Amino acid sequence: MDSILQLHHVSVSAKVGNEKFEVVKDVSFHVGKGETLGIVGESGCGKSITAKSIIGLLPSNAWLSGGDIILNNREISSLKKRDMRKIQGKEIAMIFQEPMASLDPVYTISEQLAEMIKNHLKLTRSEIKNYSIDLLEKVGIPRAKEILNEFPFQLSGGMSQRIMIAMAMSCKPEILIADEPTTALDVTIQAQIMDLMGDLKNENQTSVILITHDMGIVAEFCQRVIVMYAGEIVEEATVEQIFNDPKHPYTQALLKSIPRIDERQESLPYIEGSVPSPRSMPKGCRFADRCPLAFDQCFDQEPDLISINNQYKVRCWLYEKSNRKG
Amino acid sequence: MNVDSDPILTVHHLKKYFTIKTGQIGRRVSTNIHSVEDISFNIHRGETLGIVGESGCGKSTTARMIIRLLEPTSGEINFEGENLLEKSRHEMRKIRKDIQMVFQDPFESLDPRMKISAILEEPMKNFNLYNRKQRKQRVADLLKEVGLSSAYADRYPNEFSGGQRQRIGIARALASHPKLLIADEPVSALDVSVQSQVLNLMKGLQKKLDLTYLFISHDLSVVKHFCDRIAVMYLGRIVELSEAEQLFKHPRHPYTQSLISAIPIPRPNTDKKRIILQGEVPDPSNPPEGCPFHTRCPVAMEICSKSLPEFINKGNEHFVACHIAT
Ligand SMILES: Nc1ncnc2c1ncn2[C@@H]1O[C@H](COP(=O)(O)OP(=O)(O)OP(=O)(O)O)[C@@H](O)[C@H]1O
Ligand SMILES: Nc1ncnc2c1ncn2[C@@H]1O[C@H](COP(=O)(O)OP(=O)(O)OP(=O)(O)O)[C@@H](O)[C@H]1O
Ligand code: SF4
Ligand SMILES: [Mg+2]
Ligand SMILES: [Mg+2]
Numbered sequence: 001m002d003s004i005l006q007l008h009h010v011s012v013s014a015k016v017g018n019e020k021f022e023v024v025k026d027v028s029f030h031v032g033k034g035e036t037l038g039i040v041g042e043s044g045c046g047k048s049i050t051a052k053s054i055i056g057l058l059p060s061n062a063w064l065s066g067g068d069i070i071l072n073n074r075e076i077s078s079l080k081k082r083d084m085r086k087i088q089g090k091e092i093a094m095i096f097q098e099p100m101a102s103l104d105p106v107y108t109i110s111e112q113l114a115e116m117i118k119n120h121l122k123l124t125r126s127e128i129k130n131y132s133i134d135l136l137e138k139v140g141i142p143r144a145k146e147i148l149n150e151f152p153f154q155l156s157g158g159m160s161q162r163i164m165i166a167m168a169m170s171c172k173p174e175i176l177i178a179d180e181p182t183t184a185l186d187v188t189i190q191a192q193i194m195d196l197m198g199d200l201k202n203e204n205q206t207s208v209i210l211i212t213h214d215m216g217i218v219a220e221f222c223q224r225v226i227v228m229y230a231g232e233i234v235e236e237a238t239v240e241q242i243f244n245d246p247k248h249p250y251t252q253a254l255l256k257s258i259p260r261i262d263e264r265q266e267s268l269p270y271i272e273g274s275v276p277s278p279r280s281m282p283k284g285c286r287f288a289d290r291c292p293l294a295f296d297q298c299f300d301q302e303p304d305l306i307s308i309n310n311q312y313k314v315r316c317w318l319y320e321k322s323n324r325k326g
Numbered sequence: 327m328n329v330d331s332d333p334i335l336t337v338h339h340l341k342k343y344f345t346i347k348t349g350q351i352g353r354r355v356s357t358n359i360h361s362v363e364d365i366s367f368n369i370h371r372g373e374t375l376g377i378v379g380e381s382g383c384g385k386s387t388t389a390r391m392i393i394r395l396l397e398p399t400s401g402e403i404n405f406e407g408e409n410l411l412e413k414s415r416h417e418m419r420k421i422r423k424d425i426q427m428v429f430q431d432p433f434e435s436l437d438p439r440m441k442i443s444a445i446l447e448e449p450m451k452n453f454n455l456y457n458r459k460q461r462k463q464r465v466a467d468l469l470k471e472v473g474l475s476s477a478y479a480d481r482y483p484n485e486f487s488g489g490q491r492q493r494i495g496i497a498r499a500l501a502s503h504p505k506l507l508i509a510d511e512p513v514s515a516l517d518v519s520v521q522s523q524v525l526n527l528m529k530g531l532q533k534k535l536d537l538t539y540l541f542i543s544h545d546l547s548v549v550k551h552f553c554d555r556i557a558v559m560y561l562g563r564i565v566e567l568s569e570a571e572q573l574f575k576h577p578r579h580p581y582t583q584s585l586i587s588a589i590p591i592p593r594p595n596t597d598k599k600r601i602i603l604q605g606e607v608p609d610p611s612n613p614p615e616g617c618p619f620h621t622r623c624p625v626a627m628e629i630c631s632k633s634l635p636e637f638i639n640k641g642n643e644h645f646v647a648c649h650i651a652t
Pocket of ligand 1: 062
């Protein structure tokens with residue numbers, strides 16, 4: 001598969017008050033044309049920040065502190081804002097995690113959609129209007145025509161989310177970054193949205209980066225999966241490998257804590273403790289103090305992300321050659 | 327669960343229409359959005375009632391009417407035998423202390439400028455509970471209750487992860503010793519491990535403090551795990567209500583059946599027969615005649631578009647509103 005996007009050693013830092021700290025460290029991965037890559041991991045592990053670094057929309061107090069981002073053989077992280085804007089929406093589009101916060105409260109839905117569409121597609125006003133109605137109907141919004149003239153506050157959480165989705169899909173991007181695209185939706189609408197993304201993929205060879213907490217969605221839609229923990233990639237593998245034979249102790253624990261639909265559980269398993277704060281990362285493995293398998297080395301030295309084979313990477317001392325038995 | 331025979335909360339024929347202005351300036355017309363059409367249910371002391379349903383079907387609106395953030399268009403809300411809608415503002419204040427809410431978004435619902443201690447003391451001050459010294463003590467106790475260190479009292483919300491913030495949200499809701507806790511999507515923003523942690527915590531607190539929960543979510547595996555009974559809503563009405571296990575074993579309403587069939591399974595390559603809904607998502611400003619689901623129902627018959635099915639007990643307290651369901 002041709003890779004359309006590559007991240008090479010991307011790090012992101014942020015500043016709060018006088019304190020600077022790294023929130024994403026040395027992240028490298030690629031996305032193939034037409035591929036769906038999943039990113040999972042504990043809240044706060046850096047999924048959204050990684051995604052925003054790709055599309056050049058980091059929060060104002062955060063910046064790329066290292067690495068390259070290559071889109072279609074072109075380095076894009078050093079582009080000027082103006083040049084980046086040409087890419088946003090058309091080459092890369094993003095569905096943001098906070099739909100309420102991403103819609104502008106003072107403009108109607110149609111104004112916001114039109115803004116996006118007219119930047120990239122050559123359409124007349126009435127074509128834009130019809131196209132907008134069409135988009136909203138596709139994402140399952142009833143009374144699309146009227147909703148276009150409404151303001152974000154008049155919509156339920158799930159409706160705003162679908163408007164965001166319509167907006168991101170409007171210009172048929174080459175890469176769609178979907179950050180928790182269906183958290184506010186019931187599963188029937190979710191299925192419809194995922195279908196729609198599937199169509200976009202099939203028709204335009206769109207690549208999708210899907211960030212989600214829903215392991216069911218990952219299992220169903222992704223070909224490869226990246227697992228992040230505390231700002232770093234800890235595992236990268238095909239979806240089958242991740243679910244059938246997860247290697248990293250964090251991935252193993254994460255998969256165990258999914259509530260089971262097919263059996264009664266009195267209490268749900270979860271991972272004790274909490275993630276280290278980006279301001280005070282431990283010196284060894286970042287998962288060590290919560291890891292049931294940790295041994296001395298884990299607390300002293302940080303493991304590298306090592307390749308087990310060309311499709312499989314894991315960051316854990318258990319898999320370092322010198323520690324492997326046989 | 328220890329269920330009392332007396333319901334703590336009874337809701338009768340609750341209705342909420344929003345009137346909005348639509349159309350172009352100068353030709354504006356008023357439209358009624360039927361957010362909640364006709365909702366009746368009760369919750370017993372110590373019980374957890376789950377509400378699931380399509381995005382925009384009126385779940386949050388129902389919750390907001392119960393805590394009186396919204397005035398119902400009509401209907402009745404009885405809490406501990408008293409009709410809340412007949413209460414004066416002054417009387418309502420006293421009752422509000424017994425009914426508290428946990429919101430979906432742990433990021434938006436905590437004021438970033440307030441210390442955790444101030445956030446937790448606020449409801450105590452509002453309801454004139456305790457003197458200053460006792461409040462300090464209660465803050466420490468509450469933090470302990472939700473599994474956080476009392477040292478956190480002096481910190482600000484942005485220093486906490488999503489799961490920790492949601493615990494703070496729960497602690498705040500508990501500050502006034504409520505009897506009924508309404509949780510509107512309390513865990514949808516959290517990853518599965520943190521989600522399990524918060525759900526276990528809520529279960530533990532329920533036992534210890536004899537709390538009653540109204541739990542809104544669209545995650546069916548969470549609801550199945552967490553709730554004693556489940557109400558399924560569609561377009562402002564409850565279409566099915568049953569004990570949780572029973573609902574999943576024998577869903578009777580075609581909407582519930584399609585919901586359950588659409589749950590993504592966290593296992594790659596599972597072949598699952600999924601009922602994909604076709605047809606138009608109905609418009610809440612112009613709800614269809616007959617059964618609200620008939621426009622998308624895969625098994626609808628002629629009668630379904632003509633008359634509204636009654637909500638009938640099919641035995642074992644399993645209620646369903648469908649002409650065809652057996
Ligand atoms: N603007 C910011 N300033 C400072 N720190 C930030 C900022 N935005 C994010 N962070 C921190 O960076 C880390 C990564 O955040 P990010 O939003 O990428 O997490 P995430 O993996 O998307 O989590 P979630 O699953 O909860 O959405 C977190 O520790 C977060 O607190
Ligand atoms: N202030 C308002 N003005 C006009 N319409 C509103 C308002 N608040 C809600 N609505 C409408 O009422 C309906 C129900 O909204 P509600 O927020 O209760 O849905 P919900 O079931 O909680 O959905 P979700 O799962 O997406 O949160 C929606 O059609 C919504 O657009
Ligand atoms: S390196 Fe050690 S602590 Fe880290 S995940 Fe592997 S075994 Fe656990
Ligand atoms: Mg995020
Ligand atoms: Mg809601």
